Amino acid sequence: MATGKQAVFSKVSVIVPVTERYDNPVEVYEGYRRGLAGVQAQLEFIYVIDGAYPEVEAALQGLQARGERIRVVKLARSFGEAAALSVGFRYATGDAMLMVPAFHQVQPGELPKLLQALDHADMAVARRWPRSDSSLNRLQTRLFYGVVNLLTRTRFHDLGCNVRAMRRAVCDDVLIYGDQHRFLPILAAHHGFRVVEVDLAQSRQDGYRRVYAPGVYVRRLLDLMTVFFLARFTKRPMRFFGLLGTVTASAGGISLLVLIIQRLAFEMALADRPALLLASLLVVLGMQIFAMGLIGELIIYTHARHLQEYAIEEMIGEEVEPDEGASARAEQHKRTGEPPVPLVGR
Numbered sequence: 001m002a003t004g005k006q007a008v009f010s011k012v013s014v015i016v017p018v019t020e021r022y023d024n025p026v027e028v029y030e031g032y033r034r035g036l037a038g039v040q041a042q043l044e045f046i047y048v049i050d051g052a053y054p055e056v057e058a059a060l061q062g063l064q065a066r067g068e069r070i071r072v073v074k075l076a077r078s079f080g081e082a083a084a085l086s087v088g089f090r091y092a093t094g095d096a097m098l099m100v101p102a103f104h105q106v107q108p109g110e111l112p113k114l115l116q117a118l119d120h121a122d123m124a125v126a127r128r129w130p131r132s133d134s135s136l137n138r139l140q141t142r143l144f145y146g147v148v149n150l151l152t153r154t155r156f157h158d159l160g161c162n163v164r165a166m167r168r169a170v171c172d173d174v175l176i177y178g179d180q181h182r183f184l185p186i187l188a189a190h191h192g193f194r195v196v197e198v199d200l201a202q203s204r205q206d207g208y209r210r211v212y213a214p215g216v217y218v219r220r221l222l223d224l225m226t227v228f229f230l231a232r233f234t235k236r237p238m239r240f241f242g243l244l245g246t247v248t249a250s251a252g253g254i255s256l257l258v259l260i261i262q263r264l265a266f267e268m269a270l271a272d273r274p275a276l277l278l279a280s281l282l283v284v285l286g287m288q289i290f291a292m293g294l295i296g297e298l299i300i301y302t303h304a305r306h307l308q309e310y311a312i313e314e315m316i317g318e319e320v321e322p323d324e325g326a327s328a329r330a331e332q333h334k335r336t337g338e339p340p341v342p343l344v345g346r
Helices: 025-035 054-065 081-091 108-117 135-152 168-173 180-190 214-233 237-266 274-302 324-336
Strands: 011-018 042-049 070-074 096-099 123-128 164-167 195-200
Touching (some): 011 025, 025 108, 042 081, 054 070, 070 081, 081 096, 081 180, 096 108, 096 168, 108 123, 108 195, 123 180, 164 168, 164 180, 180 195, 180 214, 237 274
Parallel strands (some): 011 042, 123 195
Antiparallel strands (some): 096 164
């Protein structure tokens, strides 16, 4: 975790995932290179080509031929930006990561501000400000992040910006898959990392009007619900399923009770009333949802030994190494039933 001391990085890995949207690779690379010229750290550029983009591959090979130190990883097919970033993290050797898109999004000269923000944070997320987008794009942004902040209890304004910097520990501890790269700051904050937003000037070439197909908005909403569950109920599934199951079963039970009272007290027939079937269905459905919560709790309890739900910020005074043997002795006791041998002289 960030300790408030000035961040000193020996190497910064600049990871550039190449997906469906990209601009002139040579122009984009030279812009990033100039923008990071004043950074007091060794730079390594890692391009991850997500599928078949021969023109991008040829341009990067041209940069390599003229002496630019660029590492290029080409995936066998398109796996998505989250997978491309994960590959970049795997091959990066820097103690700080700078994620930038393969297209113009912010002014390259603003990039050092993100690395400076790591002096007091573990992850810095760029916010394009002031925005030069169309009014439609700004309206979409306000509506989307209003829902995001409501569900996740965060205060982010531009998760659509792919420019981010973070310490090595963040990518080592936070797992992303699917399209969850957009919500990486939320997941990092959930893990206990300090995440800040930094205002960066938007690129003049990034102000075009964006209108997506309806399916894109549906997928974004589903991804958001996934992140909402992961951030709030990953280790407490009973709180989600238990509450939902209790409400559902209670609604069905109350409806059944009303129907029974009507039948006994007012002699109202039940055979021709669909409400009886609906109430019974709610009770059964509620019990099943509740049981899903119990099963989830059993799974979490079984694997709790291997789950780390805390983050250590710093060690104060004498550092004490964790006793790995204690967990091993406990595991042996669980398998054999023999009591663990006590430690003497410690």
